[in-house]
Amino acid sequence: MTHRIAVIPGDGIGKEVMPEGLRALEAAAARFGIDLELEHFDFASCDYYAEHGQMLPDDWFEQLKDADAIFYGAVGWPETVPDHISLWGSLLQFRRRFDQYVNLRPCKLLPGVKSPLADREPGDIDFYVVRENTEGEYSSVGGKMFEGTEREVVIQETVMTRTGVDRVLKYAYELAQSRPRKKLTSATKSNGIAITMPWWDERVKAMGAHYPEVSVDQFHIDILAANFVMHPDWFDVVVASNLFGDILSDLGPACTGTIGVAPSANINPDGHFPSLFEPVHGSAPDIAGKGIANPIGQVWSAAMMLEHLGHPAAGQAIVDAFEAVLAEGDKAVLTPDVGGQGTTEALGRAIAERIAG
Numbered sequence: 611m612t613h614r615i616a617v618i619p620g621d622g623i624g625k626e627v628m629p630e631g632l633r634a635l636e637a638a639a640a641r642f643g644i645d646l647e648l649e650h651f652d653f654a655s656c657d658y659y660a661e662h663g664q665m666l667p668d669d670w671f672e673q674l675k676d677a678d679a680i681f682y683g684a685v686g687w688p689e690t691v692p693d694h695i696s697l698w699g700s701l702l703q704f705r706r707r708f709d710q711y712v713n714l715r716p717c718k719l720l721p722g723v724k725s726p727l728a729d730r731e732p733g734d735i736d737f738y739v740v741r742e743n744t745e746g747e748y749s750s751v752g753g754k755m756f757e758g759t760e761r762e763v764v765i766q767e768t769v770m771t772r773t774g775v776d777r778v779l780k781y782a783y784e785l786a787q788s789r790p791r792k793k794l795t796s797a798t799k800s801n802g803i804a805i806t807m808p809w810w811d812e813r814v815k816a817m818g819a820h821y822p823e824v825s826v827d828q829f830h831i832d833i834l835a836a837n838f839v840m841h842p843d844w845f846d847v848v849v850a851s852n853l854f855g856d857i858l859s860d861l862g863p864a865c866t867g868t869i870g871v872a873p874s875a876n877i878n879p880d881g882h883f884p885s886l887f888e889p890v891h892g893s894a895p896d897i898a899g900k901g902i903a904n905p906i907g908q909v910w911s912a913a914m915m916l917e918h919l920g921h922p923a924a925g926q927a928i929v930d931a932f933e934a935v936l937a938e939g940d941k942a943v944l945t946p947d948v949g950g951q952g953t954t955e956a957l958g959r960a961i962a963e964r965i966a967g
């Protein structure tokens with residue numbers, strides 16, 4: 611069976627890490643005899659916007675809907691296109707229209723990488739953030755009144771639906787149940803956000819009735835953020851609303867030394883639409899063009915994509931390869947965010963060679 615993969619590099623370092631993600635993907639596909647058909651797209655980037663006045667062609671949905679997966683880099687170039695235009699015109703459309711309601715973001719302290727937290731070693735930090743990915747705080751419901759006057763008012767609603775919340779909770783419980791520790795932590799803020807969040811807590815509890823083996827706790831988001839730093843070893847699976855999950859999934863990887871290694875899977879678990887795999891990080895304009903971005907976030911996303919497509923051994927071979935390269939600690943190969951002086955390409959090549967065996 612051939613897997614059709616839509617490849618979209620996007621902007622900034624997205625264009626630099628994508629070739630290394632593909633190098634790893636192709637090395638794993640060759641080793642495990644997996645047939646891939648890669649189709650490259652230049653849309654969903656600010657360069658495309660400069661030429662066409664929009665981020666996506668009108669028929670983007672038709673062009674992408676039959677792909678088996680979408681492999682994305684990063685999008686955004688605020689110097690030329692305001693972020694809310696570029697993101698709402700691309701990535702956030704994909705997540706919503708393809709109903710990718712789970713954003714699965716592993717957070718793991720990798721061998722050879724120094725945590726900024728004192729005395730933390732690989733094994734101490736190893737959890738998943740399961741982020742609700744289609745509703746919540748990221749709703750476009752609201753409006754402006756009295757614009758440009760002293761009385762200006764802006765309103766943006768948080769929209770949570772029972773279907774939307776229950777389905778992501780179910781995914782998180784299932785994941786927790788499948789892991790040795792069987793532990794789920796819910797991110798809440800039911801002390802201050804007194805309508806949606808107490809209701810979120812109720813839904814967490816109601817879903818828990820179906821998973822008696824899973825032990826559940828919850829923290830308000832403020833102390834949860836603090837506990838990520840003080841006690842990252844407490845966490846196994848953390849489930850959160852769209853915005854809380856966004857913040858936690860940068861904070862978690864920061865606790866593991868760099869956000870440059872963090873991957874994500876935007877999953878449509880029903881399989882009606884393609885799922886989308888991308889690093890957690892953005893286009894990093896501050897380092898774009900220098901060739902020093904860490905490609906592991908993109909490479910690890912390729913591993914998650916292969917696992918999703920039914921090739922867990924190939925995915926694991928990619929993870930084993932970058933862990934081995936990191937553990938080796940060759941400073942000429944590692945990128946600066948993990949303590950080296952190497953380039954995106956040098957690290958990508960070292961990983962691909964490892965995968966090839």
Ligand code: NAD
Pocket residue numbers: 623627683684685686687688693697701869870871888889890891892893894895896897902903904905907947
């Ligand atoms: P960012 O993730 O792009 O960068 C934050 C910091 O992390 C920067 O200092 C950057 O140099 C560093 N960094 C990021 N990736 C790295 C890597 N692979 N290796 C080494 N260092 C890395 O976040 P930002 O600066 O807030 O956003 C920049 C642009 O990207 C904005 O337009 C934003 O909207 C967009 N963005 C897109 C996505 C996405 O496509 N999924 C995610 C986040 C931000």
Ligand code: IPM
Pocket residue numbers: 697702856890892
């Ligand atoms: C992410 C990003 C996006 C988000 C932005 C760029 C809209 O930060 O994928 O984490 O908030 O979801």
Ligand code: MN
Pocket residue numbers: 856857860890
């Ligand atoms: Mn984010």
